[in-house]
Amino acid sequence: MTLAASRLRPVDATELPDYPLGPEDDLNGHYFMTWYHREWLNSEMRLKGTEECRALYFDLICLSQDQKPVGTLPDDPEQLAKLLAVDVARLRRLSEMEYGPLHHWQPCRCGDQIRLMHGRVTAMVLEALSRKHDNRARNEAANAAKRRQRLRSAVAGLHPELAQNDAAILWMDDWLVEQGCGYRG
Template identity: 65%
Template sequence: MKSHPSQLQVVDSDDLPGYPFTSDDQLGAHFFIAWHHREWLNSAMRLKGTPESRAIYFDLICVAQDQKPVGTLPDDDEQLAKLAGVPESHFRALRALEYGPLHKWQRCLCGDEIRLFHPRVLEMVSDAVSRKETNRARVEAANNEKRLQRLRKVLTGYHADLAKNDAAILFMDEWLVERTSYRTASWVERAITAWSNHLFDKNRR
């Protein structure tokens, strides 16, 4: 059996790559991974790894999705063996194979802790984070638009022309967001006053 390269090298932590995500980065409802099946079917790991190594390899990729930081694994054989559900001695033997369950996993720095990451798994996590941020931006944009529409509708009852003024709507919406989460009649009236004062100050310049 060939020894795993990481078991033969002493690496200074200063030389390790820093992991781009932290334990504070949460994916929320992260219930699936983007698995490129054609890439896997033609990979050296699938073609050359033993069935057991391949199974544990995939299991650990799934396990990494719920670790902190997401997408990493502990750099500890005892913990890895428990996560894989096999005796530690057996896990060490599998890890020593050229195409063992930690094929292409590398050490990295997660803050002050040394953990393991896989470049392909990192791409999966980055893709998931990107989708989350895109979705959040889409939801926020939709919420903002609904909030502006509600404000415009309320202002129609006060001053129809003012309700058609996009600049006024944006100014008053921002003014209200900064001051309250409630949009009662009294708050809307204060926002209208703030807009009037804003125009007055602007015209005095």
């Protein structure tokens, strides 16, 4: 049960939302997170939360970036207190406040686990994963184009007419990749 238990009622786990990502989705090599500072500066959490609660809230957002699945937190007060390096009793007291460190964090299902998710954090993580996949696709397309251009140059030295045939170059490149010769310097 979450820390803000005084405001929650027991629910059937099947009523909880499913988290859209799994443990296999990660942001390895992700050294920054998107932070919408204007949204934060005008948020109720920033305007109504105490300094301590705001600091812990932000720490939880940062900590969630390294959790599995990314963007979630454990639904366990002791683990959260350890992650935040605060006393569990103090965290529970602060979390009972309307604008406590767990403001808008809600339970969700992550496979067979119950964890905490935050709508805005989930959106940030999904956007970061989308950018990561777009980057990877762009890099792979650029690498394939360079690889095919090198192949075309090599074939041109042997058979200039064959080097002009795009379908033949694509077929040769695909065959070489299938044979394990993806990188050809």
